[in-house]
Amino acid sequence: MTSPATAAGRTASNRLTYDDDLFLRTRRVLGVAVVNQTIWRLPVPLESRAVHALHGGLATGPLQRVVRPGRLPGARARWSASDLSLDPVIESTPVPDDAVLTWADRQAQANLDPENGPTWALAAAPTTSGGSLLSFVTSHVVADGGMHMGALQAAVAAAGFRADDVGAFASESGPRRLPKEGERIRTGLVADLRDATGQARAAVGGLRQAARQGPVPPMMAQQAADRPRPGPRTDDNQPAHPPVVVVDTDAATWHRAAHAAGGTANSLLIAVCTEILLAAGVATAGMPVRVSVPVSMRRKDDLRSNATSGISIAVDTTVTPAPERAGVIADMAQIRASTAAEFRGLAAGTRVDTLGPLKPLMQMVPDAVAKRAARDATAPLCLASNLGRLPAAFAAPLGTPASSVLMRGVTQGLTRGRLRQMRGGLDAWWSEHNGVATLGVLGLDIELLGEPGQVQAAMESVYARHGLPARFW
Template identity: 35%
Template sequence: MHHGIGYPVYNQFLWWFDETVRRDDLENLRNNLSDGLLARRVVSSRVPTARARWVRSPVSHSLDFHSQFIDEADIPAWADGRLDPDIDPETGLGWRLAAAPVSNGGTVVSLVASHMVADGGALIEAVRAANNRSKQGRLAPDADGIAAIGSDLRDAAEQARSVAGWLVNAAADALPIPTRTEPDAVVPRSRPTRSRVPADAMDSDWVSPHAVAEVEAGAWTAAAQRWGGTSNSLFIAVLTAASGNAGRASIGDSVQWSLPVSDRTPADTRSNATKIVKIDVPVTDASDRDLTTIRSISKAAFTAFAVRQAEGQAPTGISQALVQMLPDAVVARVPQPRDGAEGLASNLGVLPEDFTTVAGVRARAVSGRATFAGADAAFARSLDGGLTAWVCETGSSVTVTVHAMDPDRFADEDVLREHLTEALARWELSARFW
């Protein structure tokens, strides 16, 4: 995940505190994080086809504390600067905590981790544990010698069984067996009608635009309720409207969103425990603000997902075990699959107080995001994706954090902000952009 697709994927949380957070308290937080779930390093297996495995890492980056003040307008650029290539799970330095004082008062704090080290849920749990030492979780002691080889052998056998089962199922699905029960007919999804691509695109200068729209929490909740939805359905509606505004779909089309779902359990030490649920959302006229359709579509998809999970059904698509067996150099050469999704809509919900608070100081707002560091226009086009977005809620604010992965319709941050502003205004919402 970190090197295999050509560009490392980082997760980042950004806390904006209106009050000052002392450096000593941040150092304490860093020390606690260094003793928890993020303290891991990936090591290669000694047995062919076995997956690389995690071991505890005794090292971590020091606190990246900026003594000079930064202006509010420079916070996004400062956040981008925290995505550093020396954050690498193979060295055991897979994450970094950083902070800077804000010129108008307060503090901004960043936590970046390789997506391989931690998904959004794992980062939240790591910070909560670091703020509550009694709940601190850790990896099991490292296996070495014969025990490590035995562990690799067992994993290799399990991987082989998984791939063999996938191949058998794929072959069986391809056979024209008359007695097989035919699946229910699926209504084909209308493919989005794209607007014309501008001829003067500046590919060499393009980087994925990034915007954080902060909305007052009470206004956000009231808008969702007024039009028959929830925070999640409003979030998806805003993204769908923004994609339509940008010309990635037309009225009457439907666009598909990938919705991450965590199956993380208490005391879970997995770095990633995220599954994907997909929904198709109709693109409607700007006068249509009804959220009940998206709400019912999402509920049906989550219910069906829960049933599949309970029945132990394997996910569709290529076997992940097979992909994990391939070397990074091979995976990097494999074209990234175009699954038809318009993008990712990750709803982290209302963040717990022991995540939004450091040493008694509560953040006004928290932004979360995942990003391909350094991705260029050609790579973005290969994904055929539009928007990758996270929504986070605190007591006072809701942040919609968006990356645009379409260089032809989201040329820069100004364009992205314009489309987000128009989409939010459809539900009578306004935003403060970071």
């Protein structure tokens, strides 16, 4: 995820943050669990001993945490260390090269439980071409993208595969440990009383600040909330399987294409995502398209499970392209300028967060209230997550650099009715390693991007216009 020059400092609290609580409520109240998954395509045969060594490193790392509720009303839940983990799944049947995503989808349905454990899962399989696959899945309650990557790098170091480039969570003394249940039992009630009192004060102050800010000004760009609210359908209760399409290209070509258009790698990602929506008919040319960009606020030794913020920009699609770029609609110079301005505001703390003042109150409300509030929640029309250049240790989790890596978010338990209600367009994740730039796109519009062929056709046309060679998984 893109990081601003300055970020929030490390929190010393062992309490769940608002974002931790949000993902926990999504699972508990709506029955929809969000997980992060990385899939590595490795050019070497599967070695079960290496998988077990990596698993051992993860089992002693910062992901071994579970949620414990507060003992008093209003007190936030807290983290406690856990000893429970799933054994690694090591399959013997080779996976065909054209069925990698099917295998990955199956692993992404791991039954993770942030309140009782386990909170992560590891799986591996050989491929028919002689290589191997590795899947690492974490509950989003326990780990955002930064924690997901950092914990894996610490496990790589613990397994002895690499001594350098091990990320923020490995040190000479090993990963920092959370308190186990009972270790603070004598001061637990006092701590909860203090936390509940602090939360109540913050909630009252937040309400006053929100009142001073006034109503939220409308965003004059296409977004999910602008799309028609769906009516009931006969298949609303059927499971939803939104398609994911993954494509590799040459990283150097990606950077050259971005630079030639006056942008950066991140600008090109946002442009490509916007143009996929336009190519599929999800967005309308001539109208700005609102794109959400996650931003990591994580710093060294930061053990927060979720430390991610975000920005939102309106992408201009009204420009007239030069003849040599006919069909390329998004203006990368405008994207670059708008993104840079939002990053500066986020880093300086001058950007107005309309939701921020209400977060303490929202974290205190009971589940029944949270469920009613979530009924009309929508997804971003476009979410473009730039994971950047992957650390070497993360790209080589078993000691050998992967030929291709996909990191993505997966929502378990979605129904077709819920997916329509979210009114999203697409989610995208981009990363780079060893000269390969990988883009994964998840189609969230059932009608226009509901099949892999629809997503791939839109991606092929956009990549061709930007002169990017496409190697689909």
